[in-house]
Amino acid sequence: MLNLVKSAFYKEKETRRALARFIERGGQLSYGKECRDFESAFAKWQGAKYAVMFSSGSTANFALVQALMHLHHLKRGDAVGFSAVTWPTNILPLIQLGLKPVPIDVDLKTLNISPKTLQTSFKKHKLKAVFLTHVLGLCDDIKGIVSFCKKNKIFLIEDTCEALGTVCDGKKLGSFGLGGTFSFFIGHHMSTIEGGMVVTNDEHVSRELRIIRSHGWDRHLEPHEQKSLRERHGVDDFYAQYTFYNLGNNFRPTEVSGFLGKIQLKHADTIVNKRERNFKKLSKAIHSKSDLYYPIETRHIEVISNFAFPLITRTKAVQEELVRRARGKVEIRPLIAGNITRQPFYKLHGSMHSEKLPNAEIIHERGLYFGNNPDLSHKDIQTLIEIFTNFKI
Ligand SMILES: Cc1ncc(COP(=O)(O)O)c(C=O)c1O
Incomplete structure (x- = not known):
């Protein structure tokens, strides 16, 4: 796991x-x-x-x-x-x-x-x-x-x-x-x-x-x-x-x-470099599947220090399939709190003004992430790529 x-x-x-x-x-x-x-x-x-x-x-x-x-x-x-x-x-x-x-x-x-x-x-x-x-x-x-x-x-x-x-x-x-x-x-x-x-x-x-x-x-x-x-x-x-x-x-x-x-x-630069290397390998293989995922833009970023890999699926069916495929193999979670204005605490205490948040809404409905940590091996990365790309809907 x-x-x-x-x-x-x-x-x-x-x-x-x-x-x-x-x-x-x-x-x-x-x-x-x-x-x-x-x-x-x-x-x-x-x-x-x-x-x-x-x-x-x-x-x-x-x-x-x-x-x-x-x-x-x-x-x-x-x-x-x-x-x-x-x-x-x-x-x-x-x-x-x-x-x-x-x-x-x-x-x-x-x-x-x-x-x-x-x-x-x-x-x-x-x-x-x-x-x-x-x-x-x-x-x-x-x-x-x-x-x-x-x-x-x-x-x-x-x-x-x-x-x-x-x-x-x-x-x-x-x-x-x-x-x-x-x-x-x-x-x-x-x-x-x-x-x-x-x-x-x-x-x-x-x-x-x-x-x-x-x-x-x-x-x-x-x-x-x-x-x-x-x-x-x-x-x-x-x-x-x-x-x-x-x-x-x-x-x-x-x-x-x-x-x-x-x-x-003392290890911060090494940690960041390793996570960035993982991110780039994963992104090249996974984010490029444009039929499955929305693209993530990183060309403007000089060093990407990522600790969990984001995915926004094109459809709910893809997201549900990923949850099935990952079960018992990879821990996945929603993309942080999604559209945070939909959280119960926000409904209780947040602003009364309703805002249109269409992108946050897509992330809420179809976003998820899995861990990208510095100890991921080559085999781990191959496993992740296999799980998140090698399927059809
Ligand atoms: C964006 C963001 N801000 C603040 C925090 C809170 O940090 P802590 O868990 O150290 O209180 C988190 C925690 O995950 C976070 O993701």
Whole structure:
């Protein structure tokens, strides 16, 4: 059986052994040096000024949206666009923080918001921000989206939880907007068991993220940031220990995740390369079956960091046949949450405005994916190609 996730870590055995030795050594296990070292290494790898680690991609998403509100870039009631094909915790902060979530349809070839779908939505809603989701390592015309957002004063943020390492227009995804979020959950590209990160080049966003991550206090701020906050609020060193400057939560990661992040990041380029090599082999054989599948466009992407292989079948009958053929051989799942506005949670709490989302709808009805992990052998890839191409309807 080819499962979605083959192992918890890249280089599973040696990573588990290193983790056991790390625990045995003793010392601090709550947020500390390991996490800080991982943050510095990750910022460097990503090409960002700041990286702030979180307990998950979901808490990273929440904190990033909240940081934009602390900085008055967004206020309650503002319309924020999001990809109609995404993960629930991309939208959750918009709902919980009192913003107006606006679903934007995706392009069927890239599974992402395109400048065209963004423009259509902007004409109808006065979007103040857009939270992109780079689904399964893919992206659309990111340069076009950045320039549309700049022209129309829209804050751009990126949910890069599914696209760690994808490069487009010479830059890694997650670095095109005011902030980009990442997930290190075991099923994703790089694992710290659970974990997340926000990268940004904006000093103020980085400071707010560290306040939000830890109860609203200043403990993880730089000395000059602490000094300025304490002076502004007339707080001495004794009371500074328990002074809470803004809304915050406990979204901190542990040293276990920081330690694992440092180890796994050393393999990140290898992991991305292997997944990309698999993706290209699979795509050449499978996506080219245009009678069975809608094409996926990747020519504009310089490095495709894909961790699960997407398929959108031309008909429901093809999708049903694939479910039958894969049973007991390959683990397949729906293409994330499909048209997320059809999810029960969204019907309960999402926007009351109905949007036409024809492409998200096709993905909902006929999309699926299977795992693309770095340990897939040549034989595994041949098996996948056989299952997903060698049949007739
Ligand atoms: C696009 C996207 N955003 C956010 C998340 C949440 O990440 P985490 O599981 O680390 O909370 C996921 C999780 O799968 C995701 O796919």
